[in-house]
Amino acid sequence: MTDAPAPRFESRLLINGRLLEGRAGTFANINPATEEVIGEVTDGSKADMHLAIDAARRAFDETGWARDHAFRRRCLLQLHDAVEAEKEQLREELILEAGCPRAITYGPQLDAPLSDGFRYPADLIGSYAWETDLGDAFVPLTGVQTTRRVLREPAGVVGAIVPWNFPFEITVNKLGQALATGNTVVLKPAPDTPFNATRIGRLIAEQTDIPDGVVNIVTASDHLVGEELTLSPEVDLISFTGSTAVGRRIMEKGAATMKRLFLELGGKSATIVCEDADLNFACAIGIAPCMHAGQGCANPTRMLLPRSRYDEGVALLKLLYDNISPGDPQDPATLCGPVISAAQRDRVLGYIQKGIDEGATLLSGGTEPPEGFDKGFWVRPTLFVDVDNSMTIAQEEIFGPVLSVIAYDDDDDAVRIANDSRYGLAGNVMSGSLDRALSLGRRLRAGFIGINGAVGYSADVPFGGYKSSGIGRQNGTAGFDQYTEIKSIAYPAS
Numbered sequence: 001m002t003d004a005p006a007p008r009f010e011s012r013l014l015i016n017g018r019l020l021e022g023r024a025g026t027f028a029n030i031n032p033a034t035e036e037v038i039g040e041v042t043d044g045s046k047a048d049m050h051l052a053i054d055a056a057r058r059a060f061d062e063t064g065w066a067r068d069h070a071f072r073r074r075c076l077l078q079l080h081d082a083v084e085a086e087k088e089q090l091r092e093e094l095i096l097e098a099g100c101p102r103a104i105t106y107g108p109q110l111d112a113p114l115s116d117g118f119r120y121p122a123d124l125i126g127s128y129a130w131e132t133d134l135g136d137a138f139v140p141l142t143g144v145q146t147t148r149r150v151l152r153e154p155a156g157v158v159g160a161i162v163p164w165n166f167p168f169e170i171t172v173n174k175l176g177q178a179l180a181t182g183n184t185v186v187l188k189p190a191p192d193t194p195f196n197a198t199r200i201g202r203l204i205a206e207q208t209d210i211p212d213g214v215v216n217i218v219t220a221s222d223h224l225v226g227e228e229l230t231l232s233p234e235v236d237l238i239s240f241t242g243s244t245a246v247g248r249r250i251m252e253k254g255a256a257t258m259k260r261l262f263l264e265l266g267g268k269s270a271t272i273v274c275e276d277a278d279l280n281f282a283c284a285i286g287i288a289p290c291m292h293a294g295q296g297c298a299n300p301t302r303m304l305l306p307r308s309r310y311d312e313g314v315a316l317l318k319l320l321y322d323n324i325s326p327g328d329p330q331d332p333a334t335l336c337g338p339v340i341s342a343a344q345r346d347r348v349l350g351y352i353q354k355g356i357d358e359g360a361t362l363l364s365g366g367t368e369p370p371e372g373f374d375k376g377f378w379v380r381p382t383l384f385v386d387v388d389n390s391m392t393i394a395q396e397e398i399f400g401p402v403l404s405v406i407a408y409d410d411d412d413d414a415v416r417i418a419n420d421s422r423y424g425l426a427g428n429v430m431s432g433s434l435d436r437a438l439s440l441g442r443r444l445r446a447g448f449i450g451i452n453g454a455v456g457y458s459a460d461v462p463f464g465g466y467k468s469s470g471i472g473r474q475n476g477t478a479g480f481d482q483y484t485e486i487k488s489i490a491y492p493a494s
Contacts, residue, residue: 007093007195009039013048013219014201016055017212022048027221029194032099032338033329033376041194044220049186049228052216056157056184057234059213066154066182069125075210076122076180082207083114083200090196094168097193099377100292101327101334109292110168112458117172120459121180121480128152128480136493145493152484154182155260156236159229161250162197163242164190164340165295165399170241171197173459173474175215178239181483186216186235188226192340194219233257237483240264241297244397244423244468262472262482264464266397267425270302270418272440274411274431275309281453282430283316286403290324290336290381294348294401297469298426298448298457302387302394303405304414310407314363314385317405321364321383326373326401336401338377345377348400352382355393360404361386389417397423411440419445424466426450447473 011026012019024043031038060066083090091105100109134148160174167189178185189197201217204210220226229235230253237260240250244265254261273282289301305313327334339345349367356362365382379400387394387404394404408414418427426448431437434452441449447465450456457463462478464470472482 004092005088007089007096009041009093009195010198010202011039011041012198012201013042013044013052014198014205014215014217015048015052016216017205019202019205020048022219024048024220024222027191029097030192030341031096032340035375035377038096039195041198041219044218044225046225046228049188049218049220049225050232052186052218053157053159053229053232053234055213055216056186059211060154060156060184063211063214065184065211065214069130071209072180072182073122073125075208076118076176078208079200079204079210080114080118080122082203083118086199086203087111087114090168090199093195093199095329097195098164098167099329099338099340101329101337102332103334104292108169108457109166113169113172116459117169118176121176124477124480125180128477139490146490147493149489151487151489152480153487155483155485156183157234158183158185158483159232159235159238160185160187161226161229161238161240161242162187162189164192165292165297167193168196171200173479174239174241175200176459177474177479178483179210179214181480183237183483184214186218186229188218188220188229191219191221191223227253230254230259231257236260237262239474239483247470262464262474263470264297264474265425265468265470266423267297267299267465267469268302268395268397268421268423269298269300269426269428269446270304270421270444271300271428271430272304272408272414272418273306273309273313274429274433274436274440275306276432276436277430278432279309279313279316283313283320285428285430285453286317287320287324287335289403290321290401293326293336293339293379295339295399297397300426300428301398301403302389302418303403304408304417305405306414307407307409314405317383317385317403318363321381321403324381326370326378326380336381339379339400340377342377344399345379348379348398348402351393351396351398351400352379352402355384355387355391355402355404358391358393359386360384360388360391360393365401389420395421411436415440415443419443422468425469426465
């Protein structure tokens, strides 16, 4: 787009209020749609990470940040305004480094999280139950009439580790909640998408009153640099969004220092389409795995159709998938852009081949590269039908534009299939009866349920999963709870 503003890339780390070069040199940020180098970003070392951790520790222990509610609110609103002023540059930056389609930046990639990701937690500071009065009571243990209070206090230093699929959205919701609750933060962005995070670092340093050390941002090509956050005894809480495998490693490595954890991990979400649903509308949800090339943890990648309407639903889905092609993410009409890297492309194609090998029917897409793309990391939107829920493509998170369609007999069978997964992040139910849909939704072992096409995601709605999809909830008052510790105080009643 010729009228789009050229983004100004920030390549430096933010440590203790200063924009610095990393000690490990630089690494290239690659456009996944073209394989061209967007720019070089400074490469942080383990020593840089420890400088950042030390700065965050001092800022928490030695400044009034944790106690000054009004100041935190003002700083968060300053940060919102600073990012808002550069929103259009940030939009172009996200399209280039994440390969996300332009249309999606007007929703979950940028505009939606920016609208409330800082402002909601800033406003919640004033109404959150920082202190609860339990009243006076006679305590037999001491024989004293006692006043009891329960306090919520910040956890301390938060290590925030961000993935590459929705990098700005996840960063905003981690920073907003962690800072609003009085914590200090060391943020480690994914090496595939560093520039949106370093931009925030520059804005914090230049356009807010956030004290030195309260926010630190360390980019690094080596994932083990980020693991220093998990290993350090100076870090109190890890807030991680990413794969279940890495989440398990964080739990294991963090056990030595009894880390508090928020883990938002993988998903294999199911959509139950009831026989009384508007099938045209219900099957339209089948497009969701194509959005941003399927690189979303809550994507509904399994569609459960009743046997009585299975053939009808499959025909509708085939029509959809035959008419969706990967496209240039700069084009406003594109839904499915590239995947993030060659490694991710090969991983997704491996799953597609596995589906073929295990006997699922490939109805659209496949392993052949799409026409017209000589460069970039592309996967064709792929539709499998006649899928058994025990197949690999129905059990493992593919993180690509692949939908598996599964037949079921009745409501109990649908719930059984949907819950037959190690994951439990999200799910959907489509029915002509709201009561029926709600009843089925309550039976799903997942943390985030959509009914009849609705999606509740926003800064005031808790988000997270059951089972291997994670621990804890982010956003809303539950998110504030996630980033705080509980302290009980008792003293003789006057």
